[in-house]
Amino acid sequence: MAALLEVKQVWKEYGNSIVLEKLNLSVKEGEFCTIVGTSGCGKTTFLRMLLGEEGPTRGSLLLDGKPMPAEPGPDRGIVFQRYSVFPHMSVLDNVTFGLEVTRSPLLGRLFGAARRKARDEAAAMLAQVGLSHALDRYPSELSGGMQQRLAIAQALIKKPRILLLDEPFGALDPGIRADMHALVLRLWQESGLTIFMITHDLKEGFKLGTRLLVFDKPRLDAQAPNRYGATITYDLVIGRQEPALLEEIQGAVTETSRFNDQQ
């Protein structure tokens, strides 16, 4: 099977500071990649490149064998840690919005039977994430976990090929986080999506998904901290690893983190 996403020798630089270097990666359809690493190791930059918000400075980023579009599009859904949902729309409208903009190219609004149909589809999607009881509420009336469920439903209604999750559960309570893990795994198994999930939490990365990508700086230079960028230091299949490896990665990542902290 051909790779869905192909990253070849990608570098990302801002002026003199190198964020990512020598990035090589090939991801097949249906994989669930978790991305871990400390702050400042280019995880979010990589995600922005997958969104199309940024392009690589060097190298090539291919989606289905073609260069990544230069702006976000409906084939790549996203859930951010915050601000993912529209505060001025009810829960149901937040999800219906995605259907309305495609089915009503001019106004972005549906009427009559078409509207009812879209709302029914959205309600069915919301039922899948367990928000059936909150259809008419505004996001500000929802808990953090419910808002993230809403953001996921909103993204999935578009049936994207790739779902990007940017530390989606970072702000949630541990118990809620476990529920959200179960939800994401179930939706992923049912839909056959390809998922990229960024997380700070290495344990979360080891637990969720099929593949773990560790972003880290292999070279640390105290005289020129931005001279060397981060790259993928570990690319592991999840579920077949020794606990000792987790310790090892934790050690390497922590070292980078302390290094960054002292700069």
Added chain:
Amino acid sequence: MKKRIINRLPGQGAAAVLGLLPFLLLLLAYAWGSQVRLEANPEDKLLPALSSLAAAVERVALEPNRRTGELQLWADTAASLQRLGIGLAVASLLALVTGLATGMVPYVRAALAPFVRVLSMVPPMAILPILFIVFGLGELSKVVLVVLGIAPCMMRDLQQRVMELPSEQLVKAQTLGAHSGHILWRVVMPQTLPRLIDSLRLNLGPAFLFLIAAEAIAAESGLGYRIFLVRRYLAMDTILPYVVWITLLAFLMDIALRGVSRWAFPWFHQGKERA
């Protein structure tokens, strides 16, 4: 156990009494000053007694004007509110359109934002003579002064509010397949409207300022016209009630706008208390 002063909160009743206190003190100070002056000189016009103020209010509000046959206060109020209303509406529309365009589209921002910034620095009163020359002494020049006085600041404010929307929302909308028009119409504009009302509320004071100024210089009716007309006779018994009335109007408009915003945009007010 004594708390620090910054941690002591007044109860609801105490807050209401404290809020009314400055008004009462001002009224008492006025009554006292007026009494002292009138005792020294019964002909004093500067601080008329509260009873003569009441009589003046009755005269301007309830008795037809001997020259025009109109109820003077209401005719003045109608004339002023019409000018103000048109000015506020036009300024809001301009601010909304410009704010959305400059806030959302980088090319429009590059072209217009510096111009609007400079425009907002032009002192509106300094170009009032030009307005009278260009637009004549009729209604138009007064409305234009109100618009020119507040629109540039509102445009800048709205541009800022639009740009403050989290970029996550715009990215999210794009990943849902929305084009720029959808994002404008369904994501950005609905969220800008309550912020437009906020901006309008803050600009009510300046709008009244420019209205009164324009009416003071050239008009045949209006609240500002009346105040500057009777100033010649030192008619404090008319001026003071007019000032109170204008203040009350502005205050009521502010409350009404806040009510409209809460009713139409409940999501905007949830979880935050705004005055």
